[in-house]
């Protein structure tokens with residue numbers, strides 16, 4: 001059902017616009033107190049203070065939102081939501097002191113997920129992926145990037161991307177599908193990474209391009225996975241099919257992924273735990289967004305987090321995402337990741353909010369269309385029962401979402417608001 005043509009949402013305690021035209025040193029989020037938003041169809045038509053509502057909007061149907069704060073719909077720019085089974089049993093094994101290598105030697109870890117993804121039916125993957133992404137929405141997410149990468153053969157990668165696309169049809173949020181055949185080297189190519197890269201480029205990419213089911217192409221550029229030359233080959237081959245490049249790099253070691261990512265023109269370089277001052281400078285001087293994933297560092301209990309503070313101070317554009325995946329971050333709670341970014345990466349609350357809105361939109365190349373509450377952009381809005389935006393990360397671990405708009409349409413069934421309201 002199409003949303004009513006013209007509506008006025010008014011009386012918000014705060015509209016957190018994140019609109020660069022409204023931000024200043026004193027008001028880094030472009031906050032409007034006692035704010036109002038006019039919607040026209042799927043689009044934001046006007047934003048401003050309640051006392052300045054234009055005459056043309058004063059007679060249209062309106063709702064009052066006193067006691068609430070509205071943000072741009074959150075954007076989770078890095079997830080791995082399509083996989084068979086889960087790895088719940090490994091949580092206790094890890095707490096008992098088993099290492100990743102112990103678990104992998106016993107048949108667990110990513111190899112288990114690859115096995116279970118390969119044997120899962122398309123319908124099973126669709127249902128599980130739909131459930132995972134619906135949970136993202138419950139935390140205020142209206143756009144999500146979703147990677148394949150647990151199939152690692154032609155049929156299983158096509159099946160994974162088909163599952164992402166079908167889940168996107170079943171949910172109102174926007175899903176950006178990313179091909180990540182370069183996630184790991186599958187068992188049949190162990191010891192022969194160049195053979196797998198040849199297979200990926202020669203067989204997988206043409207099949208995926210033929211079906212038009214991915215928009216981006218990602219690779220895990222790390223010691224023991226894909227080296228810089230292999231990663232570059234994978235990304236440049238994808239670009240030949242119109243797939244925008246992005247990269248996982250510097251999670252475990254610095255093998256030189258950052259300068260390559262900047263040179264190739266990656267939309268985003270993600271993880272970045274082991275980034276040198278030179279790498280920080282290179283990212284700051286590039287158009288590549290630096291995406292930090294504090295939930296993964298938290299869950300793996302690694303001794304260091306990505307240098308978000310230094311990246312921001314150097315002038316890099318920093319996004320923050322969940323890295324939702326079955327092994328190292330089984331949580332879609334983007335609000336919790338923002339808290340971790342503040343507590344463990346010295347981000348300030350306004351920086352964490354920018355990192356899941358406008359900066360995350362930039363990490364997906366969608367900043368012209370979303371990521372801020374700005375006239376002309378899509379009406380993707382996340383409303384919270386909060387007296388001020390300061391409450392969002394302070395009163396943490398609790399979900400205050402009260403209503404979600406996607407392209408001007410109220411999404412029912414995810415929020416505290418009764419489904420019949």
Ligand SMILES: [Zn+2]
Nearest residue numbers: 078080248323
């Ligand atoms: Zn990832």
